[in-house]
Amino acid sequence: MEYPHDTPLTRKNKHLSPYERGQIKLLYDQGRTAYAIAKILGRAQNTIRNELARGTVEQIKDKKHVMIYYPDSGQRAYERSKKSCCPRYKILQCERFINHVVSRVRSKKHSLDAVVGQAKTKKLFLADEMVCTKTLYNYVEQGLLPIRNIDLPLKVRRKTRSSGIRRNKRILGTSIEERPCQVNDRTEFGHWEIDTVIGMKTKGEAVLLTLTERKTREKIIRKLPEKSAEAVMDSLQDLARTAGGLFPVVFISITADNGSEFSDLALLEERLGPKVYFAHPYRSGERGTNEVHNGLIRRFIPKGKSLSDYSAASLERIQQWCNSLPRKVLGYQTPHEAFLAELAALSFA
Secondary structure (H helix, E strand, C coil): CCCCCCCCCCCCCCCCCHHHHHHHHHHHHCCCCHHHHHHHHCCCHHHHHHHHHHHEEEEEECCEEEEEECHHHHHHHHHHHHHCCCCCCCCCCCHHHHHHHHHHHHHCCCCHHHHHHHHHHCCCCCHHHCCCHHHHHHHHHCCCCCCCHHHCHHHHCCCCCCCCCCCCCCCCCCEHHHCCHHHHCCCCCCEEEEEEEECCCCCCCCEEEEEEECCCCCEEEEEECCCCHHHHHHHHHHHHHHHHHHHHHHCCEEEECCCHHHCCCHHHHHHHCCEEEECCCCCHHHHHHHHHHHHHHCCCCCCCCCHHHCCHHHHHHHHHHHHCCCEHHHCCECHHHHHHHHHHHHHHC
């Protein structure tokens, strides 16, 4: 048979080259069909048919009008089409949305994805008036927006960490391995992670006590006079007095690391009721929710900065910003909106 019944290995996503167009010309002039040429060149037959149609022009021979395929004509038609096939920037058509993004990133310090997600969720713009998160990041890389990578803190601080459990530190109480599945998978409200944020590494320096609710990502920030177990317990007892009857319902469990400032947390179970779990030593990823939110605090309070310089009002503003940041994991709700929804559900339970 003239043509074998095997399927050639086609070059996917590759355009015809000038050399291949020359081959098409020679084979076509020999009387080969588009199907035969495709088999010989290892191309799809529709590719050959489209090329023959694109490069065929009308000529006059012996006073007759004839249609002849020319490789040069096919190449010129291809180059004309290629000039208009690239994607067009929508930045001018979406100027109002772009201004909204820049304003949010600068004034509220929101991430690009948080701004896009909230705009979609709350229907602030029509679909054709917006661009996606990836496009916004492309615009930043190309210098098309008045935003730089340094304005996007999470983008410049990604780094990998080695894994492994070090065994040379004692777990202070009930291990995180005993924590129920409804806590681990975040299906139940009222389970918190606790940590401290330090400024200057000086004895007796003030620190921040931070608590983050695992399901809603609601953040509580309290300033402690020093990093000690006594200061932590005093702050939690004050929080319990403020919450009143809601405390045992809203604070079902607390997960901590094995720092010395949390050595008295086991007493919290006896006095106030919430179950206390301790992560494995040197495994901050087991309290990832709180660690991520502590990273948000670092946008305002860099390492090495004395916390004595920050008033209660300043810390309240930081807490409010964290709780008003739209989160993708919450369907672009803010943590405070999600927290209030859970409280409302409790009142109707």
